[in-house]
Amino acid sequence: MSDVTSLAHLTDEEKYEHFMRRIENDEKIEAEDWMPDDYREQLIKLITMHGISEIMGAFPEKEWVPKAPTLHRKLAIMAKVQDEMGHGQLLLRVAEDLLKPYGKTREDIMQDLFSKRLKFHNVFHMPSPTWGDAAVIAWLVDGAAILSQTMMLKTSYGPYGRALKRICQEESFHSKHGESLVLSLAEGTPEQRRMLQEALNRWWEPLLMFFGPKSSKETGHTNVDKNLKYKLRSKTNEELRQEFLTKYVPKIKLLGLSVPDDTLHFDEEKGEWIYQEPDWQKFKEIIKGNGPKSDERLALRRSSYENSQWVRDALAEYRMAAV
Amino acid sequence: MTPEYKEVLTELLFQLADDDFIHAFRGSEWLGLAPHIEEDVAFSSINQDTMGHAVIYYKLLEDLGMGAADDLAHLRDASAFRNGVLLEFKNGSGEYLDSPQYDWAFTVVRHLFYDVYKKIKLEALKQSNYEPLANAARKILTEQTYHLMHWQTWFRQLMQSTEESRARMEQALLRCWEDMGGVLTYGQYGDEMTALGLIGSEEALKNTWLAEITKLFSEVDYKKPSDEPKMAHGNGRNGEHSADLDHALKILSEVYRSDSQASGW
Ligand SMILES: [Fe+2]
Ligand SMILES: [Fe+2]
Numbered sequence: 079m080s081d082v083t084s085l086a087h088l089t090d091e092e093k094y095e096h097f098m099r100r101i102e103n104d105e106k107i108e109a110e111d112w113m114p115d116d117y118r119e120q121l122i123k124l125i126t127m128h129g130i131s132e133i134m135g136a137f138p139e140k141e142w143v144p145k146a147p148t149l150h151r152k153l154a155i156m157a158k159v160q161d162e163m164g165h166g167q168l169l170l171r172v173a174e175d176l177l178k179p180y181g182k183t184r185e186d187i188m189q190d191l192f193s194k195r196l197k198f199h200n201v202f203h204m205p206s207p208t209w210g211d212a213a214v215i216a217w218l219v220d221g222a223a224i225l226s227q228t229m230m231l232k233t234s235y236g237p238y239g240r241a242l243k244r245i246c247q248e249e250s251f252h253s254k255h256g257e258s259l260v261l262s263l264a265e266g267t268p269e270q271r272r273m274l275q276e277a278l279n280r281w282w283e284p285l286l287m288f289f290g291p292k293s294s295k296e297t298g299h300t301n302v303d304k305n306l307k308y309k310l311r312s313k314t315n316e317e318l319r320q321e322f323l324t325k326y327v328p329k330i331k332l333l334g335l336s337v338p339d340d341t342l343h344f345d346e347e348k349g350e351w352i353y354q355e356p357d358w359q360k361f362k363e364i365i366k367g368n369g370p371k372s373d374e375r376l377a378l379r380r381s382s383y384e385n386s387q388w389v390r391d392a393l394a395e396y397r398m399a400a401v
Numbered sequence: 402m403t404p405e406y407k408e409v410l411t412e413l414l415f416q417l418a419d420d421d422f423i424h425a426f427r428g429s430e431w432l433g434l435a436p437h438i439e440e441d442v443a444f445s446s447i448n449q450d451t452m453g454h455a456v457i458y459y460k461l462l463e464d465l466g467m468g469a470a471d472d473l474a475h476l477r478d479a480s481a482f483r484n485g486v487l488l489e490f491k492n493g494s495g496e497y498l499d500s501p502q503y504d505w506a507f508t509v510v511r512h513l514f515y516d517v518y519k520k521i522k523l524e525a526l527k528q529s530n531y532e533p534l535a536n537a538a539r540k541i542l543t544e545q546t547y548h549l550m551h552w553q554t555w556f557r558q559l560m561q562s563t564e565e566s567r568a569r570m571e572q573a574l575l576r577c578w579e580d581m582g583g584v585l586t587y588g589q590y591g592d593e594m595t596a597l598g599l600i601g602s603e604e605a606l607k608n609t610w611l612a613e614i615t616k617l618f619s620e621v622d623y624k625k626p627s628d629e630p631k632m633a634h635g636n637g638r639n640g641e642h643s644a645d646l647d648h649a650l651k652i653l654s655e656v657y658r659s660d661s662q663a664s665g666w
Contacts, residue, residue: 136433141498144431146657147666148471149456153449159432167438209656209666215613265660378434382501386436389505389559391567393436396558 085112106236109175110161121235122176129169130191131198132162137220137375138202142212148342154255158216161248169240175237192380194367201284203369210277213263216256218281221326225318234309238343264333269296271334278330279338286353287361289322290315314320323351409593410531411467412483413600416588416638417522418458419484422474424515425451426649427488428508430497436505438613447551450544457537464533476655479646485584487511487577489646506566506573509559512551514581514614521609522544522600530598553617560621574626581630585610588638 093112100107107113127387139159146152174184190196201219206212227246233239263274290302294316305311313321323342330337339354363369367376402410428448435441459470467473482489488511493503523545526538559566587594587603595602611629618625637639657666 133433133438134636136500140432142656143432144426144497144652145655147475149452149459149474151666153452155447155458156429156449156452160442160449163433163438163441163445167442170438209659262665266665267660268659270663359547375505378498382434386434386505388563388565388569389436391557392562395566396562401564 103310104232104234104309105159106239107234108236109202116304117308118176118179120308120310121238122173123301124310125176125238125306126175126187126190126196127199129166130187130196131168131202132169134191134198134202134375134379135162135327136166137378138204138371139212139215140207141206142209145209146212147209151259154258155212155216158252158255161252165241165245165248168244169238171240172237188383191374192383194372194376197365197367200287200361200364201281202375203372204280204284204368205371207275208277210263210273210275211280213256213259213274214277214281216252217260218256218278219288220249220252220256220284222285222322223320223323224253226289229313229318230311231243232309232312234345238310260333264335266355276337278335282338283356285322286319286356287364289319290317291361292319292355293360309326320350323353327351405593406597407465409525409597410534410591410599411462411465412588412590413594414458414462414465414534415481415483418455418462418473419482419637420455420515420519420584421451421458422455422490422653423482423484423646423649424488425449425455426653427490428490429499430492431503431508432497434497434501434503437611443551447548450548454541454544457541461533461537471657475657479642479650480640481492482637482640482642482646482650483588484637484646485580485586486632486634486641486643486646487580487584488515489637489649490580491645491648504569504573506559507576508572509552509555510577512548513556513617514550514577515584516545516552517613517617518584518606518610520549521606521613525601525606529600534599557606557621560623566631571623575621578626578630579633582632583635585598585630586636586638588636591638633637 097117098106099110107117136159138161139155143152143155143159146155167261169305170184170187173233174185177183177186191198192392201215201222207261208216226248227249231239231242231246233242237274260274263270302311302314306314327337327342331362342351342353344350345352364372425448428444428451431441432448433441435444455474456470459473462468462473463470490507490511492508493501495501495503520542523538523542523648526540527535529535530539556570558569561567584602585607587600591603594600600606607629611625615625634643637646
């Protein structure tokens with residue numbers, strides 16, 4: 079029986095209890111089901127940020143699409159960045175459904191992005207000045223994204239979980255692509271190795287930041303707590319960061335690269351990685367939209383959006399006339 | 402294979418490879434900047450296909466002993482390129498990372514013109530007596546139908562909507578008409594290409610293109626600007642190009658050229 083009719087006679091409190099029971103029983107919530115505003119708002123925040131990050135994530139890699147050194151690499155990175163745009167599209171559609179009760183559309187999402195109300199991942203505010211950066215992005219940024227996206231696969235919101243399933247399948251190709259890029263440079267000339275090491279140095283801190291602060295001391299943690307309560311996610315930021323270090327530090331060393339953190343080591347007693355904390359103040363500034371490339375990339379998005387307003391107007395008019 | 406046959410065949414293959422290579426590059430500059438996200442995804446898939454077609458042709462050249470496909474794509478000077486000049490023109494002012502003022506109408510018309518022709522050309526190449534080329538044409542054709550539909554849809558929509566859209570499209574049509582002649586020509590070895598059985602005659606293919614494009618025009622109540630398209634900015638088939646090609650090649654080969662010691666990427 080649909081949730082809508084069966085819940086009609088209940089009070090809000092009873093609906094909430096019913097909803098939380100479903101969450102506790104690991105049931106999937108669907109778009110048309112009753113959900114508390116709080117849950118809806120958390121989802122909107124999470125999914126629009128994820129979706130828009132995929133789209134803004136095209137920019138650091140975009141420069142390297144035509145510049146990719148060989149025909150084979152050109153094809154591979156074209157496919158990869160296209161996938162990312164596709165992820166953005168998939169996620170924005172999930173977000174659009176959630177926004178419907180508020181009368182909001184994709185236009186609002188774009189305007190929120192331009193005004194910096196809508197945030198996107200710290201890594202996509204960073205410069206990517208060499209081909210080495212394209213390699214490190216595909217290997218480690220995508221590697222980090224896979225960990226957090228895999229953790230969300232069991233999310234309580236059905237449509238998000240289904241989108242993530244497809245995304246994770248494609249992401250596994252991305253990290254293979256990244257691994258292959260990194261391997262070629264690592265096995266290459268001194269110049270190629272230097273390019274790779276420098277890119278790793280640039281990306282190390284942003285990668286640690288990617289998972290977010292450890293505890294509420296740094297930024298206030300209500301979102302993570304809520305997301306755990308609603309079973310939107312199943313691991314904390316620090317758990318994911320530890321997983322990342324366990325998975326990639328040995329691989330980095332195996333390639334003969336060094337991690338730009340002298341303090342980094344695995345503490346056997348505590349059973350965890352000890353590392354130099356990133357500058358969380360800087361992190362806050364970056365995701366507020368004050369990172370090194372934030373304004374430039376937002377301006378690029380905004381101006382291309384405005385520049386093609388006539389096209390969207392024309393399409394809307396054409397569809398109106400067709401009805 | 403006689404030396405003459407090989408020489409004319411490689412000319413033709415360079416035309417085919419360079420057309421798709423440069424065209425895919427201009428398309429890929431739109432990445433992240435297309436009018437909406439759905440288009441970004443679809444366009445990017447088309448660009449990948451087109452780049453893949455260029456790779457097929459460069460590989461055929463490699464097989465003929467002309468050098469490694471990657472060297473052919475990245476190390477030749479502009480004067481060695483055989484693409485039509487229309488395909489190398491920038492998408493608009495600015496750079497793809499710096500204040501791009503790209504012209505979507507120009508892109509739609511250029512793609513439509515090119516893809517209508519590409520399909521006709523591939524049909525003709527299926528009859529080529531160079532078997533590897535005929536096989537390549539068959540393979541590529543399977544993707545071409547979708548590309549063509551994509552641009553036809555855009556063309557119909559933008560030609561039959563707002564006044565602004567119509568005006569921009571008509572401007573783009575005039576601009577593309579000025580240089581489409583350079584895509585339709587086979588260049589100085591054209592007669593030999595046909596005489597040697599590599600491809601049907603330039604005249605016949607051009608007429609088919611004119612017939613198909615005129616039909617599309619009439620659907621949207623547009624008259625062709627003149628009897629046939631011009632070649633205002635030089636004949637790329639003979640190595641004449643604009644500064645826009647130098648610009649493109651510099652970007653495309655920047656990394657490949659950056660480390661002459663590198664044996665792999
Ligand atoms: Fe992605
Ligand atoms: Fe990815």
